[in-house]
Amino acid sequence: MSTQPEVLEELEEKYRLYLGIPRHLIPWFPTIDPEKCVGCKECLKFCHDNVYAFNEETKKVYVAHPWHCQVYCQSCTHACNKDAITFPDRREVKARIRELREKYPPA
Amino acid sequence: MKAEEFFELQFEKFALRVPKGYWYAGYDTWVKVEGEEALVGVTDFFQTKLGDIVYFSPVEATSLEQDDVLGTIESVKAAVDITSPASGEVIAFNKALEAHPELISKDPYGEGWLARLRLTDWEGDRAMLLSAEAYFKLMQDKVAKELERA
Numbered sequence: 001m002s003t004q005p006e007v008l009e010e011l012e013e014k015y016r017l018y019l020g021i022p023r024h025l026i027p028w029f030p031t032i033d034p035e036k037c038v039g040c041k042e043c044l045k046f047c048h049d050n051v052y053a054f055n056e057e058t059k060k061v062y063v064a065h066p067w068h069c070q071v072y073c074q075s076c077t078h079a080c081n082k083d084a085i086t087f088p089d090r091r092e093v094k095a096r097i098r099e100l101r102e103k104y105p106p107a
Numbered sequence: 108m109k110a111e112e113f114f115e116l117q118f119e120k121f122a123l124r125v126p127k128g129y130w131y132a133g134y135d136t137w138v139k140v141e142g143e144e145a146l147v148g149v150t151d152f153f154q155t156k157l158g159d160i161v162y163f164s165p166v167e168a169t170s171l172e173q174d175d176v177l178g179t180i181e182s183v184k185a186a187v188d189i190t191s192p193a194s195g196e197v198i199a200f201n202k203a204l205e206a207h208p209e210l211i212s213k214d215p216y217g218e219g220w221l222a223r224l225r226l227t228d229w230e231g232d233r234a235m236l237l238s239a240e241a242y243f244k245l246m247q248d249k250v251a252k253e254l255e256r257a
Contacts, residue, residue: 014248014252018133019133019235019237046185048256070134071133071134072134072174072190073134073187073188074188075185075186075187075188077188078179078185078186078187078188079185090174090175090176090190091172091174091175093174094172094173094174097174097235098231098235101234101235106241
């Protein structure tokens with residue numbers, strides 16, 4: 001999966017920044033284990049930010065819009081009863097955000 | 108709480124309050140500093156989105172860093188992990204929520220507090236938090252986003 005949107009401008013305005021930091025620089029997004037995913041779509045139905053989509057060929061869910069994922073939200077893991085969804089280490093993400101905050105201070 | 112002590116936004120049938128003097132995280136939790144300690148909880152906006160709250164399950168931890176999961180709130184709609192807005196040694200999780208989880212909805216900034224911490228990195232944490240004014244602005248943006256979805 002690409003870690004950068006192909007064209008940043010394609011990202012809707014409301015998803016571009018997290019507290020003034022370009023969202024795509026913050027490594028917070030879910031990963032689905034395709035071995036565990038059974039394609040029940042509970043995560044897709046649960047997520048209000050359109051992070052997930054369904055692949056009609058594989059019959060499994062995949063992460064379509066990683067940068068839509070609200071930073072530190074991992075509520076979809078509760079919707080999945082196959083433990084197929086994982087998220088990055090929070091402390092690593094926290095360290096990265098603090099680094100970025102120095103480059104992108106609050107207005 | 109007196110009217111001049113908070114900002115307020117009307118959202119559908121709800122009045123969403125943001126008390127002045129508290130600090131806020133972008134993920135809708137708050138910190139009320141009391142000397143070297145602090146109370147933390149979820150905002151009005153956050154609990155309104157959840158609906159009726161039925162359970163709060165704190166993590167088994169004696170200390171937390173900012174951005175760690177401090178517990179899970181279950182409502183009739185969903186189970187949501189709560190992110191700690193501050194770092195500290197855990198003095199207590201709110202035991203009253205065991206029998207009365209609805210306090211989180213009824214009084215999110217008062218009796219619905221989730222944890223009391225002895226702060227260990229307040230200067231570092233505060234740099235990542237929002238004032239009441241800034242969080243109120245962010246909340247307005249989030250409400251606009253919710254209305255777009257509807």
